[in-house]
Each structure stands twice: as structure tokens, then as C-alpha cells.
Amino acid sequence: MSARTDPSTTGTVAPTLPADAGWQANLKLEIALRHGRSRVVGKHQLGPLAIQRPFYPEGAPCHLYLLHPPGGVVGGDRLEVEIQVAGGAHALVTAPGAIKFYRSAGPLGVQTQRLLVAAGGVLEWFPHENIFFPGASCRLSTQVALSGDARFIGWEIQCLGRPTIGERFGDGRAEIALTLSRDDRPLLTDRLRVAGTSSLDGPAGLRGFPVCATFIATGAGADALEAARHRLSKITAFPVGATLIDDLLVVRGLAPEVEPVSRLFIRLWSDLRPGLLGLDASIPRIWAT
16 A cells, blocks of 8 residues: 655645555444453454553543544545443543545545443543545544433534645535434434535535534533533634533534634533533643643
């Protein structure tokens, strides 16, 4: 398989591989409580997806870092991640950096993420942003399935183009989905289809903003909504809002760049985690690198 070129560092386009020659990668993790700590008790790995060794900066919860050594997705790639958290276990999952969806000559690049949390389990899902390069052809799906009183806090940040260098997602197509269910009952279905600048501009699109982001937390009540809105009241540079659907807190924002919304979500998590999980925020060490 030929080597790839990262256009974020060289200014060139990553070569597109034939549909049957892309990366076929699968990572399945099972996390359960063993001897007072949440541990990876099962792992199936195929292709270039991996995890670093677990970290335990706050005792029992397990901090995991997902790794994708190629650094990006091109046409023909098929990446699948499945994380299962058993009852009583608590995992915080993040990654070293952004996932990049590169330009494609036609074939579709697909990344699917399935997050399954059993009753009594807790999953915190904090990936870095997904960057969609102009000309990308891709589908990204994140499916969260909860059972019983399982808890989930997480976010997804989508960056269309590279606004720091004035680059827009002027062509290509991206299909992005985020779904959350409890006991097979849908709680949230969020879909975004982008096809060129017509999807980015206008009141029915993204109003010209290249970054769209969603933060969700279960087990929330009126106090969590009030805390979130207090935090959001300090934001004047871009539109952002919060709503409560039963016990599901949803915060959505549009932003000119990734960094402001990423900082907001970290602060929001720090505000809410003690009330939702009974734990102070424990910042993953990799965020400081």
C-alpha cells in the first residue's frame, strides 16, 4: 500500500486509493470493573487502529487514548470503532489529535463509532475535532446506545475546511450523524449533510460558520441546564445554546474556529461533571501535549 501525504503539513493532497485498497480497520474494546478498577478485558484489533495503555489519574475510572497512526481517512477507507462499557465500569476516551478526512477522487471514506454502555456504566467520549478537507467524500457516524441508568457525557466537533488558513469546504460531500438511544428508544438523532458552499451559507445551513459542535450529557436536570446556560451567557463571539430533553442536556454551537468551542466544552464539562458523576474534572494529560 502506498504511503500517504498529509496536506496539512505539505500543502499537497493525500493520494486517493482504489475503493478496495483503502485501510480496513476495526477496533473493539470491552471495559469492565475488575479489582476496583475499570479495565480493558477484551480487545479485537484489525488494521491501523489501536489504544495506548490505560491511565488511572483519578483511581477507578480508566482513561483511554485512541490511536489511528495514518492520521486521516481517504477514499476507500473503512474504519470501525466499538467500545462496550459494562455495568459498574467507567471509561474516559479521547485521542492525541484531530481526525482528517482528505480529498477523494470518488470513493467514499467511512468511519463508524459504536459506543455501548450497560446499566450502571459510565462513558465519557471526548474526541478531538474532525477536519473535512475540500473535496472529501466521507460518512461519519457515531452511535451511542445506553441501557438502563447508564451515563454518558461527550461531544463531537466538526470543522469543514481549515478556517485558520482561510480554506472553506467548497466542494466535496460529508454525511455526519450522531445518535443516542436508551433501551432502544431514540433520544437524539442529529444529522448533517454538507455538499459544497450551499450547505454552509444561509439561515437553513450553517450561517457561514465552518465549525459546528454538539455537547451531550445524560442524567441532567434543571440545575445542570442552569449551570450550562450560565457558562454560555459568557460567550458572545459565536452562537451557542442549551436545551434539556427529559434528562438529556444538549448544547449546540457554531463557531469561526475550533479552539473557542473546544475550550467552551472543556469548561462546560468541568462545570457539570461533579453534579452528574460525583467527580471533579480530571483533564487527560494528552490534552496538554
